[in-house]
Amino acid sequence: MEISISRATDFSILAQFLCGININENQHIGYCGEKNEEILQSLEEDFIDQHGKKTFLIVEDLDGVKAAIGFDIDEESASAEVWGPFVKSDLNSQQISMELWHEIKKIYPSIHTFNFFINEQNKGVLSFMKEINATQTGKHLVLQIEREKFIPLKKFKSNLFQISDFESFANIHNKAFPNAYYGANTILNRINEQQELRILKDDKGNVQGYAYFEVTPGYGEASIEFIAVSSRFQNQGLGTILLKEVLTRIFMYESIDKIQLCVAITNDQANHVYHKAGFYTKHQLLSYSYIDGTI
Template structure:
C-alpha cells in the first residue's frame, strides 16, 4: 500500500480522526480531547505556527484516508506530543512520522507524552525511542446527573482585599505552577471563578479556582487547596462539593473531568468521596533530544 506523509491541512478531517482514535483506550492519548469540535478549536489555538502551518503530520493512503498522525503543542524548547495516533499495525509509518516531526522542529529539546495505560502499542514506541517513564496520572470524572447539589454555600467569591492572604497560600502550595496568584486574580470573570473558604475572623482556610468554557460546554477545576493548619477537618470535601455545585449551575456543563497523580493520596480520596469516578490512567513519558 502506498502512503504519503505530509503536514496536516484539513483540520476538520484531522479532528474527526483524532476523536475517533481517542474513543478507545487502546489508542487513546491523554489531554487531546474526545470531541471533534473541542479538538478542532485546540488545533487552531495551539498548533498553528507563525507561518500558518499546522504543527501536525499525517500519513494518508492512496484514497486520502488518514492512517496515522502526530503533532506538537510547543512552548519554547518544550513540547507536549499529541500522539502517535496509529490505526494500523505499521510501526514503520509511525517512525517516519516521528522523524518528520523531529526534523521540522529542531529547536524543541524536551518532549512530553501522555499515553493511556491500555495503549500498549504506543508504550512499546516509548521504549523504542528510549523515552523515560515519569509516573502515572489518574483521570477522574463526575456528571451532573450523579451529583447532589449543595444547598447552602459556606465559601464566598474572592474580593480584592483577599489577595495578599490568597497569594501567600497559593504560591506556597503551588510554587512552580502555571498560574501564579496574580495571574489568577487578573483573569477573574464570570467564567473564571475563585471561591474562598474563611473562618469567622476572615482568615482564609482554603480556595478553589475553576474555568468554564460555555461555548464548548467544558469546565476545568484548576486548583483546590486547604491551608495546612485547617486540613483533616473535612473542609476539602466540603469545598469541593460547593465548587462542583457552582460549576454545575452553568446550564452548558454536564460533566467535570480532572487529572491527578495516580496514588492513594488523601487528595484522591477527597475526589472519590465527592462522587468522582476513575475514567482512565495515563502514563507520562519524557524524552530529551
C-alpha cells in the same frame, strides 16, 4: 509498505479523525480530548508554528486520514507535547509511528525535549516509547464526574473573593502551589463571570482555603484549576466542602454535563478528596519524556 506523509491541511478533517480514534482506550492519548469541537479548538490554537504552518503530519489514502502525529511546540523551552502517534488498527503501527516520528523531528530540528501522555491500555504507543528509549516520568489518573450522579449543595459556606482576602489567599496559594502555572496575581487578573475564585472563612473571618475554577459554557467545558486549604485548617473536610461547592456552581451551567481532571496517582490526599466528592477513575495515564540525542 510504503507510505506517503504530508502536512495536515484541514484541521476540521483531522479533528474528526482524532475524535474517532481517541475515544478508544487502546489508542488514547491524554493530551487529546474526546469531543470534536474541543479537539478542533486545540488544533487551531496550539498547532500552528511561528511560520503559520500546521504542526501536524498525517498519512492518508482515498478513505481519509489513517495516521497522524502533532507537536504542540513551546519555542522558548525548545520542547513539545506530542499528540500521537495515532495509527488506525488495520495498519503496521510501529512502522508508521517511526516514520511519522522521524519526519516531524526532521521538520523541527530545534525541538529537543518531547513529552508524551499515554493511556496505559495504549500498547502500541507504549511499545513505541520503548523503541525510542523514552523515560517514564509519572503515573496519573483521569477522574470524571457526571451531573446526574452529583447531588448539588443547597447552601454555600464559601463566598466570592474580595480584594481584602488577597494577602491570605496568596499565602495559601504560594505555599500549596509554589511553582504554579498561575500565580496569585495572575488568578486575580483572570477573575470574571466564568472564572471564579471562592474563599472559605471561619466564624472569625480567617481565610481557611480557596478554590479557583474556569468555565467555557460554549464548549460545555470546565476546569478546576486550584483548590487549597491552609495548613492551620487541614484534616477538617474543608477541601471536600470547597470541591462540592465548585461542582455545584459548575453544574449550574446547563451545557456542562461532566467534568474531568487529571491528578498524579501518588497524590493520595487529593485523590481521596475527589473520590469522596463523587469522582471515579476513567483513565490511567503514563507520562514519558524523550530528550533528543539520548539514543
